[in-house]
Amino acid sequence: MTKSILRTALLLPALAALPLQVASAASYVTWKNSGNPANRVDFVVVAEGYTSSQMAQFQSDAATFMNGVFAQEPYRSYAGYYNVHFLLTTSSQSGADHPESGTFVNTAFDATYSCGGIQRLICVDTDKVNAAVDASFPSSAYHDQVLALVNDAQYGGSGGPVAVASRNGSAVELVLHEVGHSFGLLADEYADNPELCDRSEPAEANSTTQISRSTIKWRQWIASSTPLPTSGTAMGVPGAYQGARYCPSGMYRPTYNSKMRSLGQPFEQINTEQHVRRIYNFVSGIDAFAPASSNVSVGSTAVTFQVSLLAPAGWSLTGTWYVDGVATGSGMTFSSNSLPSGTHGLRVVVRDPTTMVRNDPSQLLVDAVSWTVTKSSGGGTSCGGTTYSGTISTQGSTSIQPNGSWYQTTTFGTHVGCLNGPTGTNFNLYFDQWNGSAWVQVASSTGTTSVETISFAAPAGYYRWRVVASAGTGSFTFQLQRP
């Protein structure tokens, strides 16, 4: 630990000797509203050193600052997972204390440069900040990470549960680094503090004493051609680079450089992966689901099961539907028309297929919703539209619909066909399109019962349906809705 840091340590008890702060609520604006704070990472930017007449400037400064944050990965890709609120706390005077020049101002959170004798280190009274934040928001779900934005153009800041930054544009980098600690739980990757060096295996995701390819905690990212230890200087090449966590030797970092080592650098792969995992420790990819009840009874009216998913920028989460443990569909909805009568376990498993994460031991990037669905035996499928009927008297035979013929559509639209066959049989449904010379199957529904549904969006053209008696014979009804 350096002398300058020791001075800071001695100063802090004096700063902290204040009684518990009692704050009145301040108003806030939600600059970025991505959804329910209970299922988002919520950032609060607190105004410090802005007078009541400077609130517009604060909002502008805070927006500029947060735009700088969201310009970088993984914030850019996961912007939809964040809410950002600006807390409009007013100060009597503008700016911050500069003890080095004898300048002192009266501000809401007592921000001061030269904290502990380090000129660029800004301290605030975090008790006051926390009191103001707690008083202003309905719950802690609204402030997963707090940033005090100090109305001073001179570069400076600090880290911790309350990150501090001046409105100097370069402070964005410092805050990203500090949030890498406080939110990302990452270690420093610089190696210039041998006094702080501890060569036992660290807990953080981005430092290790291990040099064996099979035991390095980020081994999934290391190409087999990359030597260990790694001595190259190319950016973004995962390996094991000597020097990390204040130790010049005996401790390794994942990449030659990163934001946890030098400001102005990207986080790089391993730190980005850890950030994404942390996001998913606060956020489920499933934002909402319906029906809300876990036990659902289905009668003659179809029930649509659905999930609402969060959306990273540039790709989508995947949803896979399972009926009694068998994958039967994908997407965000599932119709009970696809279920046979009886009681079934229905589950949708949602996964983020991001390439930013290769190691997810706690399966944080996966979530699921389950229902127990009981469908009454009389509950066949129903599409509305025109009803046709038919009989298949020979197992394996086919009945063309509607009425042994085909039809033409002149616009793009959705064709929906619903088949209800005899109980105890297995009738299947197929949908064909005329390609100019032959009928080509474009959709099928081949469950083990005689209740089948197909919904298919198709361009203008010629179409027909086929009902096939795979097992058993008897009469059926076929309902058709067409564009």
Next chain:
Amino acid sequence: MEASKLPFLVRLALVGALTWTPAAAWSAPSRDEGGERARDFTAQREAETSGELARLLAPFGIAVEAPAVAARSWRELELSWSRPEGDVDAATGERPAERPLTIRRERVARAAPARLRALELAETQILVVATDTLRQLTWWTVVPDPRLFRAETVDDEGNLVDGGALYRGAVGFRLEIPSDREIAQLEVYHPRWNGTEFELDPVAAVARARQQGSVR
């Protein structure tokens, strides 16, 4: 995770356990290669969290027998975590209370807090646990250590050259705790990494009924 979702998580675990029928053969399209059909991720995470909490809290006589059930209502506690009041007591020769924890105020919370989906510890955080009169775990949370303060300095090229974690002497912080279950005591632990796994150092406790801090 929102309160309305918490019952779902528990429900999900139960439904998954009770209704899963891997031998069912309603239809035979492709099965999932990753074995997702047989796994319940939420239940798995809950079980792992319970197991880890049980390991961590066993040295302190705290029993963890089941995943904490979702709360329906919450109370907000305003806590004061103070610094040492003085030197060695002249009369007893004992050191003074290191960090008394006091509940300064308690009120109905306006909204539910977020909930972590998995237990992930770090030395920059604290683990707060609630126990009943039988020292059974009834609730837990992990929050940033309110005492922590980070100072780092940067050279003109943007290289971080100096820094470290510092701890303030006295802090106030707030917690939301469930109001629909028995909580006799709140205990604060600091996670310490031993090179292989986390262990806990007890750093503060307060009996809720008396609203008076006890000291470690």
